[in-house]
Amino acid sequence: MTDFPDIIRSPLSQNVTQDGITVRVEIYRVDGTEGWTLEVVDAEGGSTVWQDSFATDAEAFAEFTEGVEQLGLAKLIDPDDDDLATVH
Template identity: 85%
Template structure:
């Protein structure tokens, strides 16, 4: 994610590879707001954004890691309807 004025990027944002799949984990918030957004960007540039915001960047990252443990990275970047209701 390029740096844009007014967007605060978490130091927890990073590239992660799991089960042969690589994603960019982006955790950010708008300046002057309190909720952190969790977004995954896959190798093709596809984006998965969680609908709910998180109180802290650490909570957002923990949600990502829980999703990887529960569903696997492939399901997080290409969820079916049941997965969306469960994780996002």
């Protein structure tokens, strides 16, 4: 039987709403590894995961908030091709 690694979930994980759009911000890492993963899950279950990991959960959350400030939440979860190169 395969053992699955423990997932450490950041206390910074939370629901965020902007302009009537609510997403779940998930920040997590695998126990025993370095680097936090940033994932944003929309109401339909669609997921945007950043390719790069972050040294701290705070850095991951700051990346999310910066993206929201620059693009808005709607564009962050459904970016144009030009937005992908800029944000994540």
